[in-house]
Amino acid sequence: MVLDHTAALKKLKEIIRDYEDELLVSSTGYTVADAVRNWLEFGLSGWGSGTVDKCTILTNKHIIPVLGARKLVDLTADDVDRWLADKAKTLSTRTLRELRSILVRAVSRAQARDKVKRNVALLCEIPKGREGRPSKSLTLDQAEAVLKASEGTALHAYVVLSLLLGARTEELRALTWSHVDLDGTPPSIMVWRSVREGGDTKTRKSRRTLALPRRCVDALKLHRERQDVAKRAASDSWQDNDLVFTSKVGTALDAHSVRHSFRTVLKKAALNATDWTPREMRHSFVSLLSDSGVPLENISRLVGHRNTSVTETVYRKQLRPTLLEGAEAMDRIFPNS
Template sequence: MARRGAGEGSVFRRDSDGRWVARLVVEEGGRARRRTFYGKTRKEALEKLREAQRRVEDGGPVVDSSAPLSAFLVKWRATTLEAAELKPTTRENYATLCRRHLEPTLGHIALGKLTPADVEALVLAKRREGLSDATIRLIYTTLRRALDAAVRDGLVRRNVASAVSRPRVGHREAKVLTPLQAQQLLDAARGDRLFAFFAVAMGCGLRRGEGLALRWADVDLDEGLLRVGRTLSRTKDGLVFTEPKSARSRRTVPLPRQLVDELRRHRQRQLEERLLVASEWEDNDLVFPSRLGTPLDPRNALRAFQAAVTRAGLPMVGLHTLRHTCASLLLAQGVHPRVVMETLGHSGISITMDTYSHVMPQQQREAADHLAAALSW
């Protein structure tokens, strides 16, 4: 009998037990391997053979991997994820979500046995645990990204997570300070060595990491401009400077005149600090460094801010509230949403409109009044 080539199959009945056997020769790892399938009837064995042949034609594995999902995720974290072109903080977030939510819940299931129903059950379980919509979506995104790699590596034929709708994130209004509260906060923070940092964050809509990564080379006090080109993040390896959140996060923001004056005063105070520590100063050209010139830990910036919030007698909020307050105040002054989008570095105007929709009604009322004044009804 002639040797069968790769991709060819045969079906026969085994005399020993009467079961039908289907055999397929495939090329795996550069050599021919024989795969065997069984069925109670010829039709069942033939269907398994044809399914395997379709998989080969599509470039997929003959059979899905039987390795536990947890074992795959551990390897994925150490290889594919580590090599991915992602910010260090993003890689760490994905790895943490694997360890805390994916491996303990779905990890016992064989990679090839995972179903869309398993993914949906995971989403429902995390909702019952009370996790936020945003966290649940990130867990789903992590799993889907990992399974994309499993398909790429020929471990499974399809990504079952892609058959499940991405969990929705409900609309949440951004917390903002009223103009009175914003003034109270600035008054309470005045005199703090990070006062200029709080003022710039509120006046320019900067993210915490963007502000802490600013260099004096990024600030043009004569022209009144500030350039955002990087961000400071805490990772397992310590503080690192990374790329901004998105392409639009790289931006140039005009400085209000009062902030230009405040930054000049801040620079003078920084020079005095530098003289006090002398040779201990580490020159990184940072606008808002530690007392020794090194990058300021974001957690320390948050502690200083929350102390100012307490002194102002305001409800406890985070530093990101300053960014939201900037957008809210600009929109309340009638600034076009696209200008606000550019100032904050949003990737699209829909993000601006969705996030700050609650501060838009007054602008809509004014627009209707302008229309009424322009027409005779």
């Protein structure tokens, strides 16, 4: 009984203090779920549809099921710490950072509307999550097997351009025929767009024009012939967006459809389909160029990086930097007796 009285007295003092500080919360029934849903509905104006979808999925899968029913005024930093620590067992550090960011933004919006007096999510550190699956690259034999397996499929030209040009998957999905020059000297493509919001490439340096290897030219010519056949078959259903890579009715490919088709190719190449993703063709491009002795500076320009340090950071496992100058000079100075 004494404990109940003490707790009640403590709560009363907190309410009085909040009232005196003009911080009394107006909506004590407002939950964490209410806050994040309000943010999703009204706080993402101007954001890309992909980002909105991602935030919605993360919220519905990881925040609302665990914290959603709790009243926002009762949410503590300890609650958030425990939630993040539990999620760290199965999620990457990057995903944990995104989850905390969503919660911080949602609570900040609620705080600005007098639903809660402070943002406890700001008091919480992001724990280290699970290590993500490391990216890897195909060997030359594996790359040849994938190229061979893709022949005769709708993804053939896509695979060829990914492996032989190192273009990002979001760049290829946005590639238009108006940016393809198969008759030029040399033949080339202009990698000027992506499926990112606004159609911009990842960075300004990513906007580049690439000469086409002969194998890419042949694949694109064959792909254009097959697309013409698909247009005639679709008739009035065809949506002409000038896109190089499309569905059977001319609409843009999404990431899921590319992954699905790529896995079919991998199975034909006798590779484990779950071990590889389309973006690792770009990693393979870097690795194969590095193995053949192409300088890092050239590789960096080809993949559209700001500088070589970005290339070294992103593709450190694919690059084989060998400093030969010193060894070669010493062999000349001190020849083997």
